[in-house]
Amino acid sequence: MRSVMFVLVLLLMQLFTFGLGRSLQWLLAPWIGIRRRRWLMIIAFVITNSLIAGLVLQLGHAVFRWTALWMVLLLFVMYAALATFLLYLLLRRFMPQKPMSHGLRLFAPLFVAGLFALALYNAYTPVVRHAEITINKKLDKPLRIGMASDMHIGSLFGAKQLDELAAIMNREKVDIILLPGDLMDDNVNAYRAENMQPSLAKLRAPLGVYATLGNHDLFRNEQEIRKEVRKAGIRVLTNESLVVDKRLLVVGRNDDRDTKRPSTAQLLANQNTDLPVLLMDHRPTEVEIHSKLPVDVQVSGHVHNGQVAPANLIVRFLNRIHYGYEAIGNGHFFVTSGYGFWGVPLRLGSQSEVWIIDVKGK
Numbered sequence: 001m002r003s004v005m006f007v008l009v010l011l012l013m014q015l016f017t018f019g020l021g022r023s024l025q026w027l028l029a030p031w032i033g034i035r036r037r038r039w040l041m042i043i044a045f046v047i048t049n050s051l052i053a054g055l056v057l058q059l060g061h062a063v064f065r066w067t068a069l070w071m072v073l074l075l076f077v078m079y080a081a082l083a084t085f086l087l088y089l090l091l092r093r094f095m096p097q098k099p100m101s102h103g104l105r106l107f108a109p110l111f112v113a114g115l116f117a118l119a120l121y122n123a124y125t126p127v128v129r130h131a132e133i134t135i136n137k138k139l140d141k142p143l144r145i146g147m148a149s150d151m152h153i154g155s156l157f158g159a160k161q162l163d164e165l166a167a168i169m170n171r172e173k174v175d176i177i178l179l180p181g182d183l184m185d186d187n188v189n190a191y192r193a194e195n196m197q198p199s200l201a202k203l204r205a206p207l208g209v210y211a212t213l214g215n216h217d218l219f220r221n222e223q224e225i226r227k228e229v230r231k232a233g234i235r236v237l238t239n240e241s242l243v244v245d246k247r248l249l250v251v252g253r254n255d256d257r258d259t260k261r262p263s264t265a266q267l268l269a270n271q272n273t274d275l276p277v278l279l280m281d282h283r284p285t286e287v288e289i290h291s292k293l294p295v296d297v298q299v300s301g302h303v304h305n306g307q308v309a310p311a312n313l314i315v316r317f318l319n320r321i322h323y324g325y326e327a328i329g330n331g332h333f334f335v336t337s338g339y340g341f342w343g344v345p346l347r348l349g350s351q352s353e354v355w356i357i358d359v360k361g362k
Helices: 002-028 034-056 061-091 097-124 159-172 189-193 222-231 264-268 284-290 311-318
Strands: 127-134 143-147 176-180 209-212 240-244 248-253 277-281 297-300 324-328 331-335 353-360
Touching: 002 034, 002 061, 002 097, 034 061, 061 097, 143 159, 143 297, 159 353, 176 248, 176 277, 176 297, 209 248, 209 277, 240 264, 248 264, 264 277, 264 284, 277 284, 284 297, 284 324, 284 331, 297 353
Parallel strands: 127 353, 143 176, 176 209, 248 277, 277 297, 297 331
Antiparallel strands: 143 353, 240 248, 324 331
């Protein structure tokens, strides 16, 4: 399956690179000759395939970032080309050819710039989503959960964003905070270098702050990430269950990169599941299995709602719940697009977010 996806992405990148080359040739046609226009196409393909080679050769994290940025550029240029063509079809009956061509050559790069501006805004401007649910168990009093996933703390997402997250949780007066994975962006280098611990430590709630590890937390730096998060006062649940305040059972599972992780059923064995059960599971891949277990609320992330459209259509196809909320059986399942982002600070068709979940008992 991964090989098929890789080949598909490879072919799409070649197609989109051709589209970038043709777009640049059209855009600069009034100012450069045919020979230089050919070089534009060659340079575009050299950049694309050099980045792909860097990925295959595993030349480092920076290559992933530059490849992600280049892929977004290719995509946004294709969006701009489509918008420009549609505008051409609309204007050709009303405007003379020469002023229309000048106008379209101005419109196309401005459209690309507008997409980047919107995507940057969506990445760094979180929205707060609210949900109210009633579980099929008794609660002494209503419970307000604050949930943020996929922070990817690193060089592009740091103390300022953590301060804002803490401010949101304080403003919403949450009872408990759940952080279901991808806390760090692969390592703790930037986190330590920029002294982000005081900002992460601002996350506080009466019933505590709990986290579990996502796939990016398990890329060879698991122990360091767990250590730093715990130093900030956050309880990391590594494939374990914990009774909180004698009235909640909070369960945290590692991402499935941990091939030895127990099943959720095993984590619930010998536990008092008459209590409301809150499950943090980074990927939403087992919601149907969990709907048959005494899980009342599951919070997940990982898929970022595609992060940049049209990837949201792909993750929709691959997941029962790719984003949002669904009640299945007696369980309530939430999948967030994430508070941070992966690779590049760009979101289109998704936005940085925090979920506030108000839970009532029967």
